[in-house]
Amino acid sequence: MHPPPILTATAAEPKPMAKTHLGLLNDVGELSASLAGSTNIKSFLQRIVELVASHLRSDVCSIYLYSQRTERLTLRVTRGLSADAVGRVQLRLGEGLVGTALQELRPICEKCASTNPNYRFFAETDEEHFEAFLAVPISRGSDRIGVLVVQRPEENAFTETDIMALKATASQLAGAIENARILISMHQEESEPAAEDLEEPAIKMVRGEVASDGYAHGPAIVLNRRLSSQLLNETVLTEQYTEEDFDRAIHETERQLENLQRDLAHKLPEMAALIFSAHVLMLKDDEFTGKMRQRIRGGTHPAGAILGVAREYIDLFSANANAFVREKAQDVEDLSRRLIGNLQQSLAEPGSQCSQHIVIADTLFPSDVLKLASEEVAGIVLVTGGVTSHVSILARSLQIPLMIAGNRRLLDLADGTRLVLDGFAGHLHIDPDDDILKRLRHRNNAREVANHARGEMQPTTITRDGQRITLFANINLLSDLEHATKLKAEGVGLYRSEFPFLVRTDFPTEEEQYPIYRTLVEQCAGSVLTFRTLDIGGDKVMAFFDDKSQQINPNLGMRSIRFSLHHRKLFHEQLRAFLRASIEHGGRRIRLMFPMISSIDEYLEARREVEICREQLVAEGITGIPEISIGIMVEVPSLIEILDDIAPLVDFFCIGTNDFIQFLVAVDRSNEKVAPYFQPYHPSVLRSLKRIADAAARHGIQVSICGEMAHEVRYIPFLIGIGIRTLSVDPRYLPTIQKQLQQIDTGEARQQAERILSLSRIDELRRCFEPTPSTESDSPCAADSP
Numbered sequence: 001m002h003p004p005p006i007l008t009a010t011a012a013e014p015k016p017m018a019k020t021h022l023g024l025l026n027d028v029g030e031l032s033a034s035l036a037g038s039t040n041i042k043s044f045l046q047r048i049v050e051l052v053a054s055h056l057r058s059d060v061c062s063i064y065l066y067s068q069r070t071e072r073l074t075l076r077v078t079r080g081l082s083a084d085a086v087g088r089v090q091l092r093l094g095e096g097l098v099g100t101a102l103q104e105l106r107p108i109c110e111k112c113a114s115t116n117p118n119y120r121f122f123a124e125t126d127e128e129h130f131e132a133f134l135a136v137p138i139s140r141g142s143d144r145i146g147v148l149v150v151q152r153p154e155e156n157a158f159t160e161t162d163i164m165a166l167k168a169t170a171s172q173l174a175g176a177i178e179n180a181r182i183l184i185s186m187h188q189e190e191s192e193p194a195a196e197d198l199e200e201p202a203i204k205m206v207r208g209e210v211a212s213d214g215y216a217h218g219p220a221i222v223l224n225r226r227l228s229s230q231l232l233n234e235t236v237l238t239e240q241y242t243e244e245d246f247d248r249a250i251h252e253t254e255r256q257l258e259n260l261q262r263d264l265a266h267k268l269p270e271m272a273a274l275i276f277s278a279h280v281l282m283l284k285d286d287e288f289t290g291k292m293r294q295r296i297r298g299g300t301h302p303a304g305a306i307l308g309v310a311r312e313y314i315d316l317f318s319a320n321a322n323a324f325v326r327e328k329a330q331d332v333e334d335l336s337r338r339l340i341g342n343l344q345q346s347l348a349e350p351g352s353q354c355s356q357h358i359v360i361a362d363t364l365f366p367s368d369v370l371k372l373a374s375e376e377v378a379g380i381v382l383v384t385g386g387v388t389s390h391v392s393i394l395a396r397s398l399q400i401p402l403m404i405a406g407n408r409r410l411l412d413l414a415d416g417t418r419l420v421l422d423g424f425a426g427h428l429h430i431d432p433d434d435d436i437l438k439r440l441r442h443r444n445n446a447r448e449v450a451n452h453a454r455g456e457m458q459p460t461t462i463t464r465d466g467q468r469i470t471l472f473a474n475i476n477l478l479s480d481l482e483h484a485t486k487l488k489a490e491g492v493g494l495y496r497s498e499f500p501f502l503v504r505t506d507f508p509t510e511e512e513q514y515p516i517y518r519t520l521v522e523q524c525a526g527s528v529l530t531f532r533t534l535d536i537g538g539d540k541v542m543a544f545f546d547d548k549s550q551q552i553n554p555n556l557g558m559r560s561i562r563f564s565l566h567h568r569k570l571f572h573e574q575l576r577a578f579l580r581a582s583i584e585h586g587g588r589r590i591r592l593m594f595p596m597i598s599s600i601d602e603y604l605e606a607r608r609e610v611e612i613c614r615e616q617l618v619a620e621g622i623t624g625i626p627e628i629s630i631g632i633m634v635e636v637p638s639l640i641e642i643l644d645d646i647a648p649l650v651d652f653f654c655i656g657t658n659d660f661i662q663f664l665v666a667v668d669r670s671n672e673k674v675a676p677y678f679q680p681y682h683p684s685v686l687r688s689l690k691r692i693a694d695a696a697a698r699h700g701i702q703v704s705i706c707g708e709m710a711h712e713v714r715y716i717p718f719l720i721g722i723g724i725r726t727l728s729v730d731p732r733y734l735p736t737i738q739k740q741l742q743q744i745d746t747g748e749a750r751q752q753a754e755r756i757l758s759l760s761r762i763d764e765l766r767r768c769f770e771p772t773p774s775t776e777s778d779s780p781c782a783a784d785s786p
Contacts, residue, residue: 044176045077052150052169053079056162060130060151064091064098066144073099073147075125080151085125096120096207098147101135104676105144107167108135111157117426120207123436127151134158136170145174206407206428208381211392213732214401215444216358216379216421217437220413223330223361223368241302241343246293249302249342254283256338260374279335288313303340310336330368358419360410364391373398379421381405381428394499396730397476403428457488461738463720467746471738472528472728474706478516481523484731491528491589493728494654494706495520497574498535510573517581521590528589530654530728531578532633533606534571535560535595556663560596561606568609575613583624591629593654598636600646631701635659640688643695653696654728657707661685680709681765686718687757693723704728713740714769720744721753755781 045063053061060080064073075081075089094103100118101108113119113133121128130151138145148170152158257279282288288309295305310332317329354372358379361368369391372380379401382391395402401423413430420429420440429436461469472493473484484492500508500516521529536559564571582590594606607630614625631652632639637660639646647653657680662668664685667677679685689705696703704726709715711733719727720741729737759765759780768781 042077046079048173049077049079052148052166056150056158056165058150058152060127060149062149062151063138063146064102064149065146066093066102073102076146080130081125081127085122088124089122091120093144097133098135098149102137102139102144102147105137105139107137107163109133109158109163112154113151114425117209118207119425121205121425121427123204123433129153132157134162134166136163136166138170138174140174148173203407203409203430204432205430206405206410208403208405208407208426208428210402210423210426211382211404212395212400212402212423214379214399214421214423215440216401216419216423217441218356218358218378218419219415220417220419221354221357221359221415222411222413223359223364239303239344243293243296243302245343246296246302246305249339250283250289252342253335253338254280256342257283263374279331279338282332282335303343306336306339306343334371358421360413362408362411369394369398369400373400379403379419379423381410381419381421383408383410393476393496396732397480457735457738459488460490461741463741463744463746465745465747467720468725469720469741470704470726471734471741472530472704472706472726473731473734474728475520478519478523480731481520484734485523487731487734489731489734491530492524493528493530493704493726494593495529495531496535497532497578501534501536507570510577513574513577514580517578521581526589528591530591530593530631532593532595533561534564534574535633536563561594561602562596565602565605565609571609572613572616575610576617579610579613579617579625580622582626582628583622590626591631591652593631593633593652595633595656596636596659597632597634598638600642600649603632603646603649633659634692635663637664637688640691643692644698647695647699647701650701652701653692653703655689655692655703655705655707657689657705657709660688660707664688679762679766680712680715681769682762683757683760683765686765689719689724690722690753690757697723702726711737713737716740717744717749718753718756718769720746721749721751722757752781 049061049063052058058080060078062078062081063076065076066073071093073091073093075086078086091099093099097108097110097113097116097118097120108116110116110119110131110133112131114121114128114131131154132152133149134151135147135149137147148166150158150162150166291309292302292305295308296302300308313332314329317332354375354377356376356378358381359372359377360381360383362382363384364372364380364382369380377400380395381403383405392402392404401421403421403423403426405428410428418431420432420437422429422440422444424444429440432440461471463469470490472491473480473487473489474494474496475481475484475492476496476499481492497517500513517531520531558566564574578592592610594603597603597606610630617625629651631650631654632646633656634653635656635658661678661680661682665677665679665682667674693703703724705719705724706728709719710727711729713736716727716737727737756765756768759768764780
C-alpha cells in the first residue's frame with residue numbers, strides 16, 4: 001500500500017483529451033456562466049456532479065467544500081453515494097484521500113482506493129463497491145475551496161486523460177464557486193456551513209498509522225485522565241470493614257502482585273521482577289499503608305482511609321515537575337484499586353481495569369506498555385508518537401495492536417465505548433453498528449486463514465537467478481527469539497539492548513544485565529548474534545532518567561554512543577555483562593555494534609572501552625572471553641565521505657535507515673508536521689546507500705540494512721540492485737520478504753537500480769517507488785526508459 005504519485009508537468013506528455021471530456025468543459029463553462037442567476041448553491045453543485053458523472057461515465061461524483069472557520073471538508077453534494085452521507089461526512093485537512101488531495105493541492109488517482117494507507121472508510125456512504133478513485137482539489141492560488149471526486153468499480157480505473165479533464169473542470173469551477181459564495185452571502189443564505197455543521201460531529205471512525213498490526217475489539221478505557229477527583233467507586237464506604245479486613249486486603253494484594261510479576265518475568269525476563277516493585281514498596285511503606293492503618297485506628301472507615309491517603313499521594317505526584325514522578329500517580333491509583341477490590345473480595349483480580357480493553361492515551365512509556373501487557377490489554381491507540389518509536393517496537397514484540405491516531409478527541413471518549421481497532425487497515429471504529437462489526441470480523445478471519453496458507457519459510461533465501469540472500473531478525477525482547485526461530489531467521493542482525501533500560505524504573509546493573517545477555521547468547525548458539533550497545537535518546541526516552549540539560553533537539557543531542565561515552569560507568573557495566581555472556585559461545589558469530597558513530601575517532605574510542613573492560617575481567621580472573629566481531633551502525637551522514645577510511649577498521653556495516661534518512665534530509669521522524677518530507681526515495685538517500693554498499697564490497701566486509709526500508713517491499717529490488725545481500729527485519733516480515741526475494745532477478749534489479757540512481761528529481765523517484773496503475777507504464781524507471 002503506497003501513497004499515490006503527484007501528477008505534475010514532469011510526468012509523461014499529455015495525451016489528446018477525448019471529445020467527451022472537451023464537451024464536459026464546454027458544459028461546465030456554460031453552467032458557471034449561468035450561476036449569476038442562481039441563489040441556490042446546492043442545486044448548482046448538484047448540476048455539476050450530474051454533468052461530471054455523465055461525461056466521465058462515473059458511478060459516483062461528489063463535491064466536498066472546505067470551511068476555513070471549521071477547518072473541515074464536508075460532503076455537500078453527491079451522485080451515487082448515499083444521500084444520508086451529505087452534510088454528515090467530514091474530514092480534516094490531510095485526513096483521508098480527500099483531505100490529503102486538498103492539503104497537498106494535488107490530484108490523487110487510485111485503482112483500488114482502500115489499499116492506500118491514507119484511505120478512510122465511511123460506512124454511511126455505501127462506497128465500498130467503488131474502488132477506482134480520482135480526487136482533484138478545487139483552489140485559487142493557495143486558497144483551498146474544496147475537492148471534486150469521481151469513483152467507479154475497480155475494473156474501470158481512471159486514466160491520465162480523465163485526470164487532466166477533472167483538473168481542468170476543477171480549475172473552471174474554482175472561480176464560479178467563489179462567486180457563488182459571495183452571491184449567496186448577499187442573499188443571506190449559506191455563505192458558510194450551517195450552524196449545525198459547526199458543531200463537533202460524533203466521531204465514528206478515525207484513520208491512523210499502524211505501529212503494530214493486529215485486530216482488537218473491546219470497550220475503551222482512556223488513560224491520563226485527572227485522577228484525584230474520581231479515583232474509586234465510593235459506594236464501598238457503605239459496607240462495614242475492620243482493620244483485620246484491611247490486613248487481609250494487603251496480604252492478598254501482595255500475593256496478586258507477586259503472581260503477576262512471576263508471570264511477567266517468565267514472558268519478559270528483561271524485567272528481572274521489577275515492573276511492580278513500586279507497588280510492593282508502597283505496600284510495605286509506613287508513609288503509605290502505615291498512614292492508612294493509623295486512620296483506621298483513629299476511627300476512619302478502611303475504604304475511606306485508602307481513598308484519603310491515595311488522593312494525597314496522587315495530588316503530590318501529579319504536581320511534581322519531573323515527568324517520571326508524575327507517572328507514579330498511576331501506580332498509586334492502580335495499587336489503591338487493588339486494595340479496595342480485595343477489601344470487598346468482589347473481584348478475582350482487582351485493579352486489572354485494562355484487561356481486554358482498548359486503551360487510549362496521549363503518550364506512554366515503554367514500562368507502561370509492559371504493565372498493559374501484564375493486564376492482557378486488547379489494543380492501544382496513541383494520539384501522539386510515531387511508528388518507529390520504541391513504544392511501537394515494544395508493542396510489536398508483545399503482539400499488541402497499536403495505532404497512532406493523531407486525533408485528540410479520542411481522549412474525550414467515555415470509558416466503555418465500544419471500539420474496533422483494525423490494525424491492518426489503520427482504522428479505529430467507534431461504536432460500530434453490527435453490519436460493520438460483522439464485515440470487519442469476516443475480513444480478519446479471512447486474513448488469518450490466508451496467513452496460515454502461506455506455508456513455512458525455507459531455511460535459506462535464493463533469488464530467481466540463484467543468488468544467496470541472508471535474512472536476519474531484529475530482536476527487541478528475548479521472547480522475540482522464539483518467533484524468529486520458528487520462521488527460520490538465519491540469525492539476529494540487530495538486538496536492541498536498550499529495552500532492559502527503557503522498561504525499568506532505574507539503570508540495570510551489570511549483574512542484572514548479565515543473565516539477559518547470557519540467555520540471548522545461549523539461544524542464538526550457532527547463529528549470528530549482533531548486539532547493539534545502548535541506543536538511548538531522541539525518541540527512546542528512559543522514564544527514570546531526568547535529563548536536566550533540557551535538550552532542544554534530542555535527536556541531535558546526547559544520545560546513543562555519545563550517551564555511553566559520556567556515562568562510562570554505565571557503558572562499562574553493559575560491555576562487561578555482554579563480554580561475560582559471550583564466554584563459551586563466542587567466536588566471530590557474536591558481533592558487537594556501536595550506534596550513531598560519526599567519526600573514526602569516536603569508533604576507536606568506543607572500541608578501546610571494550611578492550612578496557614576485557615582487561616578488567618581478565619584481571620579479575622574471568623577468562624575465555626572470545627574475540628568478537630565489532631561493527632558500526634551507518635546512520636550519521638558524516639561517515640559517507642570517510643567510508644574508505646573507516647571500513648578497514650571495522651568488521652561490518654549495518655545501515656540504520658530510520659536515523660540515516662532523518663539526518664540526511666533534516667526531518668525529525670517523530671514530528672508529524674514534517675512527515676511528508678521523510679522520503680526514503682530522496683536521490684541523496686539512494687545514492688548514499690549505493691556508496692555504502694560499494695565501500696563494503698571494496699573492503700570485503702558485510703553490509704546489512706536493519707531499518708524500516710529493509711521490510712518495505714517497494715524498496716527491496718533497489719537494495720538488491722545496489723549490492724545489499726543481508727536484510728534484518730522484524731520477524732513478522734520474514735515470510736513476505738523471502739517470497740519477494742525469490743522472485744527477484746539480481747541482474748534486472750541492478751539495471752533498474754542504475755536507472756533509478758541516474759534520476760535527480762524527487763517527483764520522478766516517487767513515481768518509481770509509488771506507481772499507480774495509470775502511471776506505471778510512464779514511470780521513469782521502466783525498462784524502456786532512456
